[in-house]
Amino acid sequence: MLSLIMKKNEIKDIIKSSGLSVTKPREAILKLLTREHGPFSADEIFDKLPEGICDKATLFRSLKQFKEKEILNSVSFDEGFSRYEFNHPGHHHHHIICKECKKVKVLDHCFVKEIDKKIELMGYSQVEHKLEFFAVCPNCSVP
Structure with missing residues (x-):
């Protein structure tokens, strides 16, 4: 984090x-x-x-x-x-949100930078994205 x-x-x-x-x-x-x-x-x-x-x-x-x-x-x-x-300069990340307890974790790795580059190659500029993941965390998964 x-x-x-x-x-x-x-x-x-x-x-x-x-x-x-x-x-x-x-x-x-x-x-x-x-x-x-x-x-x-x-x-x-x-x-x-x-x-x-x-x-x-x-x-x-x-x-x-x-x-x-x-x-x-x-x-x-x-x-x-x-x-x-x-807004940390030069830092980009995503979030994982638990569907049950709503706890938010930071996912420091960005998986879609390659897609941003492809969009730029299509002639678009100032490309941005937001990507959030929703799942049930390990604590809430326990029966």
Whole structure:
């Protein structure tokens, strides 16, 4: 699982370079999402943040701004809400979601890069893809 320990000044630089003001809630959110990969729901992020660092409205606003600035990625697994993770430069991955307990695992290997290249050869540009796997995890498979 990808984890990135960033210094406080590196987190501040990411926020500043995006054109946002540096605030304690924004710093805490990014520190969490660079340390723990996720993807996490807003509620999970809120529960993991230091108590009293921000309210839920501030969290949702910050997540929206970070997503707009491409600091965070959001993914949706047909759960009725989004999950967020830090947009690690140069890192691409997929997820495996348990159909029973909904636990999410990161699958670091990308199997479809070759397909992306074939699409580019067809004349398309800026090719992107998202691929999620849904299965029953070993813990939930036990009878």
